[in-house]
Amino acid sequence: MNRQLLADFEATWVPRVNTYLDENLREVSDRAELTAAMRYSVLAGGKRLRPLLSLAVLATFNQPITAAELRASVALELMHTYSLIHDDLPAMDNDALRRGQPTSHVKFGEDLAILAGDALQPLAFQWLADSGLPADKLAKLTLGLAQAAGPQGMVAGQVADVKSTGTQLTLPVLQQLHREKTGALIHYAVLAGAIQAGVSEPVQAALTTFGDAYGLAFQIYDDILDVTSTPAQLGKATHKDAGEHKNTYPGLLGLAGARQALQTAVASAQTALDRTEALSQTDTALLASFLTYFTN
Template sequence: MNSQQLADFEATWVPRINTYLDENLRTVSDRADLTAAMRYSVLAGGKRLRPLLSLAVLATFDCSITAAELRASTALELLHTYSLIHDDLPAMDNDPLRRGQPTSHVKFGEDLAILAGDALQPLAFQWLADSGLTADKVAQLTLGLAQAAGPQGMVAGQVADVKSTGQQLALPALQHLHRQKTGALIHYAVLAGTIQAAVDATTQQALTEFGDAFGLAFQIYDDILDVTSTPAQLGKATHKDAGEEKNTYPVLLGLGGAKAALKAALATATAALDRAEAASQTDMTLLASFLTYFTN
């Protein structure tokens, strides 16, 4: 795994993603206050990990990334941001900070924050629909994103998270919760790349299994950072999960057990990439470099 390869890819594409988001959200509404709230949360920063994964799949298969692919891939960041705005609300996690800045409801009020999230969700589907990709790809992407975000995906995971607070879950239940809450959109990010790149079914299966393992690793790593980092390092409150009796990997397994679970998830992700490489006869080192996110 080559961390420099990931750094180079990020250096190329994160500025392009950010510029695209900035330019295409300037006149997104005739309500200046709504536009400001939407732009505030989307442009607050972030790793842009999800669109990067989609674009990395395209780059892996030497697909040209035109305005259509960039719009379709970046649409996911709108939906992800909606989920963060709502996740931070007083009725949910009641977080005052996100990416080192006041959260949307702190800055704009709870009512406008909810509505900004409400606006970003359909806008993501609008960007898929008017991306300029073929009708078949748009249909597959729309179905995939709706399934990932909806009542059997991210929202179901959020409900499980809220309703299990104060109750200790068994490991399989915790893994299922996070496959939905965190993993579903990461699964979709990889799936979206495979749809746009038109890869074969065997390769697509292996790559989405990589995405699932990556999503699990991402959640375990986030849980570990909540225990081991400071608010200044993370840009958000830390040590909240244990205090609020949230189900996390360190709480259930201990810090050492959580680190072992992270290592196992990374091994699963690597094995899936090996299968994808064998099936497609295509070098997977760019996607493998994303796993250095958890080791650096």
């Protein structure tokens, strides 16, 4: 795993993603307050991990990243941001800080925050639909994103999360919760790159196995950071999960057990990339570099 590969890729694409979001959200609504609330949360920063994963799959398979591929990939950040706005609401996690800034409902009020999230979700599909990609790919992308974000994906995981607070889950149930809540959009990010790159079904399956393992690792790592970091380091409140009796990997397995589970998930992701490489005869070092995120 080469950390510099990831750093170079981020240096190239994060500014392009941010510029694209900035330029394309300037006149997104004829309601100034709505535009401001949407822009506030989308442009607040973040790793842009999900569009980066899609773009990295395209780069891995030497697929030219045209305006169409960029728009389709960046659309996922709109869906992700909608989920963060709603996740922070008082009825959900009741967070006042996100990426080092006041959350949307703190800044704009609950009503406008909800509506900003409501607007970003369909806008993600709009950007997919008008991206200019071929119709067969658009159909697969639209279905994949709907499944990832909907009642068998991210929303299902959020329901499981809020309804299980105060009740200790078994490890398999906790893993299923996070496959839906966190993992579904990461799965889709990798799937979207595979669809756009036009890889074979076996290669797509190996790639999405990587995405699933990556999503699990991402959640375990986030749970560990909630225990071991400060609010200044994370840009959001820490130690909230334990205080609110939420189900987490350190809470279930202990910190050492959570770290072992993280190592297992990372190893599974690497195994999936090894299979991808064997099936496609394509170097997957760029995708493997994303695993260095968990070695910080």
